[in-house]
Amino acid sequence: MGYKILVINPGSTSTKVAFFEEKTCLFVESLNHSANDLADFDEIPDQLGFRTQIVLDMIKKHNLNLKELNAIVGRGGLLPFVHAGGYLVNETMKKRIIDGPISEHASNLGAIIAEAIASPLNIPAYIYDCVGSDEFKDIARVTGVPDIKRESLCHxxxxxxxxxxxxxxxxxxxxxxxxxxxxxxxxxxxxxxxxxxxxxxxxxxxxxxxxxxxxxxxxxxxxxxxxxxxxxxxxxxxxxxxxxxxxxxxxxxxxxxxxxxxxxxxxxxxxxxxxxxxxxxxxxxxxxxxxxxxxxxxxxxxxxxxxxxxxxxxxxxxxxxxxxxxxxxEDEMESLALGTLRILKGEETAAEYIEPQNK
The missing domain is CATH 3.30.420.40 (ATPase, nucleotide binding domain)
Incomplete structure (x- = not known):
């Protein structure tokens, strides 16, 4: 039996869940959220319970046995101070996402939802190639306005x-x-x-x-x-x-x-x-x-x-x-699953999220 991975991708107006065995997607589902669905939440972190329950409902609907999972990966959002690749979700990362400062986006919740489900199962929760990943050379950061530095922000x-x-x-x-x-x-x-x-x-x-x-x-x-x-x-x-x-x-x-x-x-x-x-x-x-x-x-x-x-x-x-x-x-769900698979197989190593001292 191959590695089994749950993928969670919260977007601005949807929550997507997929289940992979190795490179094969066994199911994928997306639930769209109307403005009314999200109207009661003042801030995106307030949506955490709502989004987590949606994921659990999808898991139940597809009769997925959580005990069979090897890892869970959430969409990495606008997390600062990261490079591309995989990160193990830790307390430092969760604190930054919940307490900030961090640019608001629903994808920030991917890490926290993944960890909330993975923790009781004693399996790892990851993020992979998050939006905030920055591999720029120093020469690429300089602008003509001292208060502004160029930062990586791309797909x-x-x-x-x-x-x-x-x-x-x-x-x-x-x-x-x-x-x-x-x-x-x-x-x-x-x-x-x-x-x-x-x-x-x-x-x-x-x-x-x-x-x-x-x-x-x-x-x-x-x-x-x-x-x-x-x-x-x-x-x-x-x-x-x-x-x-x-x-x-x-x-x-x-x-x-x-x-x-x-x-x-x-x-x-x-x-x-x-x-x-x-x-x-x-x-x-x-x-x-x-x-x-x-x-x-x-x-x-x-x-x-x-x-x-x-x-x-x-x-x-x-x-x-x-x-x-x-x-x-584009296939974000597959990309997240394949990145996690490479970590599980030892082809890549997941990094630890650390807040820099000179932030």
Whole structure:
């Protein structure tokens, strides 16, 4: 019998649970949460009991024998002071998530829910490739504003998982390659992967606009808007994340709808869509300089990578740099399970979360 792993992934509006035996997913289920479901919780940590009960209900529904589990892994959220890879959930990590400071996101609860279920079973609880993972070189952190340092914020889990898949496809090790991975989702992020480490990236608020992100915009205009008195901080934040990009320009964040608009002769929709691809290609070009042009593959992934028009437009501009691999979609549950499996098999070692003294 192989290793059995429970995967828990709390999202902003859903809770997902999956059960793997080795590399095989035996079940996966997602429960969506309406605004009414979450209305009674003032802060995300207040949702802990609610989310934990949902996971336990799913386990019961699928008649899963918890005593058969070897490990539980939760989605790692915006935890600071971590590198990529696996971490064993410990008291220090739980304290940081519950007491802060930590940027709010439902995925932060993944570690605590996993540990709450794993502890009575005397099995380990892990997180893996959490959003807050940071492998930047020091040179990548410097900005022209002393109060601001660049930090890694990209789709770490999917970017690294897809990097491994492409490497395996070509009979190579991810840790031996230099790749640029463009995650094309609701937001776009582009990572420069140097021998298995994301040493720099273009964040979703610093590069191309995307289905629901504004991307990079001239800062002086943003400052003018912030001090115009017309917008609250929340409204400005929504213009950057959630209501920017295609949503703001074309009143939809669905690439399929935009392509239908183009097919129906909408020239403005065509201009906007081509501009989004153009900007994504520019971000890939930016990361090519980080790797000094030494690039084995350029990889396009994420939900928007299902669009052959979009990926074709991007590939046309970047294929001169390296072969382009298109791997549409993402599978966070599989990525979490496979990372945990590597730990259980001794192929990787889970780190211990420690608060740095000079934080």
């Amino acid at each position: 770490v889990l999917n970017q690294k998982a897809i990097g491994r898949k492409v490497a395996e496809k070509h009979g190579k090790k991810y840790s031996d390659l230099n790749v640029i991975v463009a995650h094309l989702g609701g937001g776009f992020s582009v990572g420069a992967h140097e021998k298995g480490r994301i040493v720099d990236c273009v964040r979703d608020d610093a590069g191309a606009f995307s289905p629901e992100r504004s991307g990079s915009v001239p800062l002086l205009y943003v400052i003018d808007m912030c001090y115009s008195g017309k917008y609250t901080k929340r409204e400005m934040t929504r213009k950057i994340r959630g209501m920017g990009g295609l949503q703001a320009l074309l009143n939809t964040k669905d690439c399929r709808e935009v392509e239908k608009m183009i097919a129906d002769g909408d020239q403005y929709a065509e201009l906007v869509y081509h501009a989004m691809a153009y900007q994504a290609a520019k971000s890939i070009g930016e990361m090519s300089t980080v790797l000094e042009g030494n690039i084995d593959f350029i990889i396009l992934t994420g939900g928007a990578a299902y669009s052959k028009l979009l990926t074709g437009l991007i590939a046309k501009r970047v294929k001169f740099m390296a072969p382009v691999e298109i791997v549409p979609g």
